Amino acid sequence: MHPELQHELDIFERRTPKSAEAHKKNLKRIPLGVASNYRAYDPYPIFVEDAQGSRFRDLDGNEYIDYNLCFGALMAGHCHPAVMRAVEKRLHTGTMFGMPHNMEWELAEEICSRFPVESVRFGSSGTEATMHAVRLARAATGRDKIIKFEGGYHGLHDSVLVSVKPHAPEFGDVHDPAQVPGGLGVPKAAVANVQIATFNDLATVELRFKQNPGQIAAIILEPIMMNVGLCMPQPGFLKSLRELCTKHGALLIFDEVKTGAKLGWGGASEYFGVTPDMICLAKSIGGGFPLAAFGTHRSVMDLISQHKVFHGGTYNTNPVSMAAGLATFREVLTRDNYAHVDKLSKKLVDGYKKIVAKSGLQGYVASAGANGALMLYPKEIRNYRDWITVDTDLWRHYWFGMVNRGVMCQPYWWDEQWTISVQHIEADIDKHLAAFDEVAPGLAKAQQERGAAVVAVH
Numbered sequence: 001m002h003p004e005l006q007h008e009l010d011i012f013e014r015r016t017p018k019s020a021e022a023h024k025k026n027l028k029r030i031p032l033g034v035a036s037n038y039r040a041y042d043p044y045p046i047f048v049e050d051a052q053g054s055r056f057r058d059l060d061g062n063e064y065i066d067y068n069l070c071f072g073a074l075m076a077g078h079c080h081p082a083v084m085r086a087v088e089k090r091l092h093t094g095t096m097f098g099m100p101h102n103m104e105w106e107l108a109e110e111i112c113s114r115f116p117v118e119s120v121r122f123g124s125s126g127t128e129a130t131m132h133a134v135r136l137a138r139a140a141t142g143r144d145k146i147i148k149f150e151g152g153y154h155g156l157h158d159s160v161l162v163s164v165k166p167h168a169p170e171f172g173d174v175h176d177p178a179q180v181p182g183g184l185g186v187p188k189a190a191v192a193n194v195q196i197a198t199f200n201d202l203a204t205v206e207l208r209f210k211q212n213p214g215q216i217a218a219i220i221l222e223p224i225m226m227n228v229g230l231c232m233p234q235p236g237f238l239k240s241l242r243e244l245c246t247k248h249g250a251l252l253i254f255d256e257v258k259t260g261a262k263l264g265w266g267g268a269s270e271y272f273g274v275t276p277d278m279i280c281l282a283k284s285i286g287g288g289f290p291l292a293a294f295g296t297h298r299s300v301m302d303l304i305s306q307h308k309v310f311h312g313g314t315y316n317t318n319p320v321s322m323a324a325g326l327a328t329f330r331e332v333l334t335r336d337n338y339a340h341v342d343k344l345s346k347k348l349v350d351g352y353k354k355i356v357a358k359s360g361l362q363g364y365v366a367s368a369g370a371n372g373a374l375m376l377y378p379k380e381i382r383n384y385r386d387w388i389t390v391d392t393d394l395w396r397h398y399w400f401g402m403v404n405r406g407v408m409c410q411p412y413w414w415d416e417q418w419t420i421s422v423q424h425i426e427a428d429i430d431k432h433l434a435a436f437d438e439v440a441p442g443l444a445k446a447q448q449e450r451g452a453a454v455v456a457v458h
Ligand SMILES: Cc1ncc(COP(=O)(O)O)c(C=O)c1O
Pocket: 071, 124, 125, 126, 127, 128, 130, 153, 154, 155, 156, 222, 255, 256, 257, 258, 282, 283
């Protein structure tokens, strides 16, 4: 371990003893001491006391500007006043009915008016949204197989928990990536139905269609791969996927769990000018409450109307989440707020670029909409195989360095990215940049000492 990383870890442990203690208690009863594996990291995760706006406090009273924002689910920021008002009102008029109510068509209208879908159903998590989308695509085409990209994450159900973070040698050749289960318990039959392709490599997609004629129900992807930092589709890639799907009678599923709310008003279809057959939404559409949706053409959704595909869920359209969702669409995800976030994003990205150049750090900044990431690579990554080469110690040095200076610059893990909320202000960006300015020279030094490659992309 580089001494500067060790130094940051020592500071972290001195600042957060109550988190260490709380984690020990959790460990007694809860695997890894956390409720989701993504929340576990060494030496222990920060435990949160409370949050408001763009900030949260840990159990020791340290305050952080929050760019983690619940793994990007809080473009609204913490406790957005409009969302809180809507939810507080609902708390006194029934929190669960398991029966229809009037907010359902209202939110369905909101979604259909900004995304290219005619009909939607709701759920509570991104996992549910992609699970039902994949099942519907299978039902609509009468085919079992899907294509997903290596490194892509679409939640936790068997149909997509394949080749999420595979390793050599199991993952095979980049031009013909192998199907690697994302952990034990994923049935072989499920894995066999997931054909793996390489992001930004159309030939691998064509290969899968060729090898499985008439058998591919859908391609599922994040239009911007956001589980490898931030990896943009190369120009024309999404359009070509659209054409391939149309040619082969498969459906194109955009997993917009992250991009849907955070890229801009109309999500990825508007941003890239490519229209998928289905979209999956979750995270930031709920403004801090569990809310998800999947939408598609009426002809596909008719399979649900005709009772041919089953969709249900006790918590679907619970009034609290729906009130939060409506307030989020109407008062948070507005064109004015997107303009505000774009302005802050530009300031942050420009500032990072300057500091990267000044410090001599070999890396670049990737960004789109409310999201961005410091990518510690000598040149722009195009897929999972490029991403996997990351220097994780150097990344941890960055993250703990920032956290120790009161800036949670993104969720822990180098496959994540920052989110800027509508409640961030210019001063938050200034503080973020001031912290990075302090951390960057040490990072550059550590990187040089490790003999990093000397090609920079700015
Ligand atoms: C792109 C994408 N799809 C699906 C999911 C799963 O969403 P959830 O955690 O709400 O089940 C995630 C979660 O991070 C995601 O990033």
